[in-house]
Amino acid sequence: MAAPPRHATMQSISNGGIVPGTDRQQTQQTQAQLSQQSPGLRVPSNRKTIYDRHLNRSRNTELSRASFAFLFGEMVTYAQRRVTGIQDLEKRLNEQGYPLGLRLLDLLFYRSTSTSSSALSSSSTSSSPPNRPLRIITLLHLIHGPLWRLLFGRAADALEHSVSPDTPNEYMITDNDPMVNTYISAPRDMSMLNCAAYVAGIIEGVCDGCGFETKVSAHNQPTELWPSRTVFLVRFGDPVMEREKVLERAGVK
Amino acid sequence: MAAASKAAISSSAVLGSISTLNNPSLLKMSYYFTILSPTDTPLFNIAFGTSKGGGDGIARFRFPETAQYMNQFIIHSSLDILEEAQWTNGGMYLKHIDTYPPAAAYISAFLTPSGARFLLLHQPPNLPSSTSSSSGLGSSSLLGTAGSTTRASSSSIAANPTSPQTEEAVRQFMNEVYENYVKTAMSPFYKQGMEIKSPVFRTRVTAAGKKWL
Numbered sequence: 001m002a003a004p005p006r007h008a009t010m011q012s013i014s015n016g017g018i019v020p021g022t023d024r025q026q027t028q029q030t031q032a033q034l035s036q037q038s039p040g041l042r043v044p045s046n047r048k049t050i051y052d053r054h055l056n057r058s059r060n061t062e063l064s065r066a067s068f069a070f071l072f073g074e075m076v077t078y079a080q081r082r083v084t085g086i087q088d089l090e091k092r093l094n095e096q097g098y099p100l101g102l103r104l105l106d107l108l109f110y111r112s113t114s115t116s117s118s119a120l121s122s123s124s125t126s127s128s129p130p131n132r133p134l135r136i137i138t139l140l141h142l143i144h145g146p147l148w149r150l151l152f153g154r155a156a157d158a159l160e161h162s163v164s165p166d167t168p169n170e171y172m173i174t175d176n177d178p179m180v181n182t183y184i185s186a187p188r189d190m191s192m193l194n195c196a197a198y199v200a201g202i203i204e205g206v207c208d209g210c211g212f213e214t215k216v217s218a219h220n221q222p223t224e225l226w227p228s229r230t231v232f233l234v235r236f237g238d239p240v241m242e243r244e245k246v247l248e249r250a251g252v253k
Numbered sequence: 254m255a256a257a258s259k260a261a262i263s264s265s266a267v268l269g270s271i272s273t274l275n276n277p278s279l280l281k282m283s284y285y286f287t288i289l290s291p292t293d294t295p296l297f298n299i300a301f302g303t304s305k306g307g308g309d310g311i312a313r314f315r316f317p318e319t320a321q322y323m324n325q326f327i328i329h330s331s332l333d334i335l336e337e338a339q340w341t342n343g344g345m346y347l348k349h350i351d352t353y354p355p356a357a358a359y360i361s362a363f364l365t366p367s368g369a370r371f372l373l374l375h376q377p378p379n380l381p382s383s384t385s386s387s388s389g390l391g392s393s394s395l396l397g398t399a400g401s402t403t404r405a406s407s408s409s410i411a412a413n414p415t416s417p418q419t420e421e422a423v424r425q426f427m428n429e430v431y432e433n434y435v436k437t438a439m440s441p442f443y444k445q446g447m448e449i450k451s452p453v454f455r456t457r458v459t460a461a462g463k464k465w466l
Contacts, residue, residue, distance in 0.1 A: 050436050051453045102367050102445050103438055109345070109366045110435045113428070131343030132366050209367035211291075211339075243340070252341060 055110055062153070069183040076184070076195055086193045090218070094201035101205020108142075108150055133210050134252055136236060136244055140171055143203055151202070152179050169236040173203070176226040194218040196230045203232060213237035283312040283376045284466060285324040286458065288434070290446040291368030293332065297449040297458075300324070304463040314376060315356055327353045328374045331360045335372075339364060345431070346424045349415050359415065363427035365434065367445065371427055375419075375466075422465045429461040 043049060079092040112130050133139035140159055148156045162170035178196045186193045196218040207214035215235045223229050236244075287298040300321075304310040316323045331351035338347050351360040356376060363371040433454055437443055 049453050050440055051433055051451075051457055053436070055432065055435060055439075099444065105367045106365055106435045106438050110432065113345075132345060132364065134340055134343050209291075211368060247340060250341070 055107065059111060065179075065182075068179075072180055072195075072198070073183065075198070086190055089193065090197035090200075093195060093197040094204065094216075097198040097201025097203075098205040098208075101202040101207075102209045103205075104147065104150060104202065105206050105209045108146055112146070135247060136171070136212070136240070138253070139207060139210055139212055140173070140234070143206060144173055147203075147206060148175075151199075167235075169238075169241050171234045171236075173232040173234065174221075174229065175199075175232070176229050178228065178230045181228045181230065192220070194220050194230055196232070200232055203234065207234070207236075212240050214240070281313070281378050282466070283314050283378065284462065285312070285314070285328060285374040285376075286430075286462070287325070287328055287372050287374075288430075288449065289329075289332070289370040289372065291370075292446060293329075294446055294448075295325075296369070296447070297454070298325075299455065299458055299462075301459060301462045301466075303466060305466070310463060313378060315378075323356065324358075324374055327356060327358050328360060328372050331362070331372065332370070335362050335364075335370060338362070346427055348420050348424075361420075361423045361427075363424075363431065365431060367438070369434065369445075371430060371434075373423060373427070375423075426461050426465040429465070430458055433457045433461075 075096060076089075076093065079096065080089055083089045083092060109130060109132075131138075133142050144156045144159045148154065156173050157176045158172070158174035160172045160174070162168065162172070164170075175196070178199060180196050180199055181194070184195050186195075200216040200218040204214055204216040207216070214237065217233050217235075219231045219233060221229050221231045281303045283300070283302050285298070285300045288296040290296050300312040300314075302310050302312040314321065314324060330353075334351045335347070338350055345364055345366070347362045347364060349359055350362045352358070353360070358374050358376045361373045361375070363373075365371070434449075437449055437451065437454055438445070443449075
């Protein structure tokens with residue numbers, strides 16, 4: 001009774017069949033065994049998943065600047081290979097930074113609640129957990145201080161509001177010497193390019209996560225003293241400005 | 254009614270003879286917990302019951318088995334209130350924000366800084382008469398044993414969904430889930446708005462529910 005199917009497999013082999021029947025059965029069996037052991041999940045050999053690791057473990061450890069410079073250089077190269085111009089390149093770098101901003105926001109709050117130190121709250125109300133930023137100023141202080149310290153180990157250098165009455169929705173965060181640009185020298189024909197667009201993307205992610213619709217861009221503004229001085233222009237959307245007015249009237253801080 | 258009586262039988266079997274004095278089926282809450290993305294996509298949900306004070310950790314909602322979608326319906330209808338409360342209260346834990354009286358459902362909310370919403374619906378079991386927290390506490394004080402004091406503390410969580418003890422228990426639960434949520438979010442293979450499928454995460458949430466609620 002078993003003869004015809006065996007014959008069929010023989011034929012398929014002789015016809016150049018890809019997988020012989022017995023082998024296929026074996027692979028199916030092993031797959032079934034694997035899926036029984038761990039349904040859709042690969043557990044590391046030491047049985048420690050990401051849920052077993054402590055989020056504050058790497059809190060005070062520092063990363064190698066050299067490896068960061070190398071990685072970031074590769075990211076810029078990767079982005080440049082697929083773009084048409086400087087603006088497009090900056091947009092890509094921005095998009096790479098955006099998801100990082102969303103993640104950092106949660107991590108930043110987690111770390112400041114679990115230790116309940118005054119690391120985050122600019123108003124230095126220790127013990128109680130920090131509040132989510134509701135107003136533009138609190139959000140910008142969060143970026144200028146705690147976020148910058150988390151990323152670069154120091155606060156940003158300046159935080160300004162646009163003086164022009166036409167653009168009340170524009171704020172500027174200045175970094176005199178952005179870490180991401182330390183080892184980058186743009187060619188002459190790309191002098192407009194600022195790779196800190198990546199950091200601009202991170203800022204955008206943080207603002208968006210908090211519920212503030214924003215466009216952030218990075219601009220070169222070199223001075224005698226600081227040749228790679230960068231200004232991050234933060235432009236809030238109209239709905240944010242409207243809400244800001246409502247909240248101001250309601251007295252929310 | 255059938256569900257409530259079943260609850261009484263099973264939990265009295267666990268607790269033994271003491272439970273006849275202080276009917277423990279009155280103390281068991283049912284919980285429905287869900288995580289919503291900033292764009293209202295459900296990322297995770299789980300139903301469980303009280304585990305403290307001899308509870309078996311199984312949810313027994315007032316709706317029949319065929320109408321479990323009512324939980325989702327009630328919990329999602331509180332989103333409007335949440336979005337209002339979001340801009341007046343800067344805390345992450347917003348406490349008890351909404352009540353749905355027809356089902357005696359209470360909803361507590363927790364907002365992550367990046368905009369994900371944790372919502373917990375808690376519903377006391379269907380009470381046969383007008384018995385409430387006062388009767389439960391009274392009978393436990395009559396007992397006056399060590400076993401009853403632990404049950405009294407858990408009964409204060411279950412019997413009064415807006416008491417400070419309940420708020421604190423829910424806050425602890427939410428914080429523990431938040432920690433695990435951050436761990437999920439930090440994974441490079443997780444993008445914001447993706448469903449959380451990790452069985453480890455589910456186990457962790459279940460454990461947090463057992464620990465605090």
